[in-house]
Amino acid sequence: MDLVTELTxxxxxxxxxxxxxxxxxxxxxTPLMSATNAIHGIVLLGGLLLIGEATGFLDELLLVIAIAFxxxxxxxxxxxxxxxxxxxxxxx
Amino acid sequence: xxxxxxxxxPDFIRILYIVAFSCFIVGLRLLNHPRTARKGNMxxxxxxxxxxxxxxxxxxxxDYWLIAIGIxxxxxxxxxxxxxxxMTAMPQMVALFNGVGGGAVALISFVEYREALDHGxxxxxxxxxxxxxxxxxxxxxFWGSNIAFGKLQEIIPGRPIxxxxxxxxxxGLLLVAVGCAxxxxxxxxxxxxxxxxxxxxxxxxxxxxxxxxxxxMPVVISLLNAFTGLSAAAxxxxxxxxxxxxxxxxxxxSGSILTRLMADAMNRSIANIMxxxxxxxxxxxxxxxxxTARSTDxxxxxxxxxxxxxxxxxxxxxxAVAQAQHTVRELADELEKRGVEVSYAIHPVxxxxxxxxxxxxxxxxxxxxxxxxxxxxxxxxPQTDVALVIGANDTVNPEAGxxxxxxxxxxxxxxxxxxxxxxxxxxDNPLFYNENTALLFGDAKESVAAVLAEVKDL
Numbered sequence: 001m002d003l004v005t006e007l008t009x010x011x012x013x014x015x016x017x018x019x020x021x022x023x024x025x026x027x028x029x030t031p032l033m034s035a036t037n038a039i040h041g042i043v044l045l046g047g048l049l050l051i052g053e054a055t056g057f058l059d060e061l062l063l064v065i066a067i068a069f070x071x072x073x074x075x076x077x078x079x080x081x082x083x084x085x086x087x088x089x090x091x092x
Numbered sequence: 093x094x095x096x097x098x099x100x101x102p103d104f105i106r107i108l109y110i111v112a113f114s115c116f117i118v119g120l121r122l123l124n125h126p127r128t129a130r131k132g133n134m135x136x137x138x139x140x141x142x143x144x145x146x147x148x149x150x151x152x153x154x155d156y157w158l159i160a161i162g163i164x165x166x167x168x169x170x171x172x173x174x175x176x177x178x179m180t181a182m183p184q185m186v187a188l189f190n191g192v193g194g195g196a197v198a199l200i201s202f203v204e205y206r207e208a209l210d211h212g213x214x215x216x217x218x219x220x221x222x223x224x225x226x227x228x229x230x231x232x233x234f235w236g237s238n239i240a241f242g243k244l245q246e247i248i249p250g251r252p253i254x255x256x257x258x259x260x261x262x263x264g265l266l267l268v269a270v271g272c273a274x275x276x277x278x279x280x281x282x283x284x285x286x287x288x289x290x291x292x293x294x295x296x297x298x299x300x301x302x303x304x305x306x307x308x309m310p311v312v313i314s315l316l317n318a319f320t321g322l323s324a325a326a327x328x329x330x331x332x333x334x335x336x337x338x339x340x341x342x343x344x345x346s347g348s349i350l351t352r353l354m355a356d357a358m359n360r361s362i363a364n365i366m367x368x369x370x371x372x373x374x375x376x377x378x379x380x381x382x383x384t385a386r387s388t389d390x391x392x393x394x395x396x397x398x399x400x401x402x403x404x405x406x407x408x409x410x411x412a413v414a415q416a417q418h419t420v421r422e423l424a425d426e427l428e429k430r431g432v433e434v435s436y437a438i439h440p441v442x443x444x445x446x447x448x449x450x451x452x453x454x455x456x457x458x459x460x461x462x463x464x465x466x467x468x469x470x471x472x473x474p475q476t477d478v479a480l481v482i483g484a485n486d487t488v489n490p491e492a493g494x495x496x497x498x499x500x501x502x503x504x505x506x507x508x509x510x511x512x513x514x515x516x517x518x519x520d521n522p523l524f525y526n527e528n529t530a531l532l533f534g535d536a537k538e539s540v541a542a543v544l545a546e547v548k549d550l
Binding site: 088091 | 113116117119120121123124125126127129130132133134136137140143144147148150152153154155158159161162163165166167169170171173174175177179182185186189190192193195196197199200202203204206207210218313314317320321324325327328329331332333334335336337338339340341342343344345346347348349350353438440445446447448450451454455457459460461462463465466
């Protein structure tokens with residue numbers, strides 16, 4: 001993909017993000033933040049894309065750490081968000 | 093084989109990425125209401141699973157056992173952490189998660205650069221620039237988040253730590269990082285320069301969070317959240333991965349919005365907060381002068397509350413510190429039994445991160461309909477009989493120089509307070525000396541329990 005296409009996607013994503021997220025109420029800002037924690041765990045993909053062709057112990061070690069970090073974000077982020085959102089209940 | 097070729101078809105994988113980022117957007121969209129939020133989170137998680145599986149289908153992705161080790165370690169750390177973290181410790185957890193994400197980005201960009209050098213030199217500029225950006229911002233985010241975690245966890249003193257000439261040091265560090273990045277982009281092929289970038293950005297991350305005080309943490313955490321998202325989006329550009337670009341940018345947008353909202357709620361510019369030194373610096377010595385504050389007792393407060401029509405509880409971080417959420421909810425239940433209308437007025441910066449107080453009250457089974465935002469509750473306060481302020485100070489202080497919950501407009505104000513000390517802002521609170529304000533001194537939890545007992549006895 002060329003740079004301009006990527007920038008186009010980036011800018012459009014920024015506008016969609018601003019539009020969607022500005023509708024999230026204060027009440028849910030903490031779960032929003034932990035959900036976005038989980039979403040930036042998508043850096044995991046970077047580790048996956050590079051590790052197959054990486055050579056040498058150091059590069060592989062660094063990528064395993066990066067994959068572990070990304071997984072912590074994804075697994076921990078979605079789980080803790082779910083735990084929080086479960087607590088937001090209507091009046092019975 | 094036909095099926096195999098279809099599964100590893102790049103266009104098929106790219107379509108899965110589109111499905112994945114659509115799930116993120118829909119998921120975030122559903123976070124706009126407590127009723128749908130849980131489903132939204134699950135949809136985003138499904139999107140993530142699709143993105144990961146799709147990535148594993150590229151034919152050049154290999155070393156599956158190394159991948160398995162990484163994912164196993166991450167899962168083994170992530171699940172117990174998410175299960176056991178206390179809701180009061182959510183800001184620390186989010187800080188740590190921000191940091192981990194930033195760290196992953198920095199590591200990935202470093203490896204990508206090293207691999208490129210091994211394969212004949214600097215990558216093309218359209219790859220190289222995002223790599224350098226990701227390295228700088230990811231490293232700042234990793235180290236800054238660790239310091240924020242340390243402060244919130246009270247491993248590092250929460251008060252601002254400042255060196256002489258701090259601003260010049262920070263600018264110098266940024267110049268070193270950017271200067272090395274420019275040198276690499278201009279054609280220098282040198283791994284050492286890249287390491288200098290990572291290190292100076294790391295130092296900068298440390299230096300920029302150290303001078304920031306406890307009360308400013310909601311802004312810092314939001315900002316670091318935005319940094320991590322932006323660095324992930326940059327990593328996505330370097331790797332030509334649409335899911336990574338969109339996912340990262342959504343987080344960048346979210347973090348930016350929250351940073352802005354938090355700064356607005358404190359009526360301070362983001363730059364002003366970054367300069368630091370605010371939280372904990374005493375401006376006025378809380379000198380009461382000839383003003384006198386009226387103190388009250390639990391029995392009188394119980395009478396006021398029980399015979400009111402409408403009560404607004406205004407909690408601050410002091411409520412969470414005293415772990416009084418459950419007792420407050422019991423008091424509210426008791427009052428509602430008597431026909432009193434109870435709601436909670438939540439300031440955007442109540443707590444240590446955006447929305448923190450809402451989660452703490454939700455945990456104490458307060459229904460979300462009762463959790464009201466500042467702008468919704470302020471017009472209702474003149475029709476409120478009693479405003480009960482618990483462990484809040486700056487967020488109700490008319491002199492704090494920021495938008496506040498205007499409790500002074502309620503018929504009566506009862507402030508539960510540990511002592512006459514000033515809040516984070518270090519500004520004496522004139523609210524306490526109003527004619528319609530009464531103060532109930534003591535530990536928030538014990539005071540609320542005493543009031544509750546009195547209400548039950550009425």
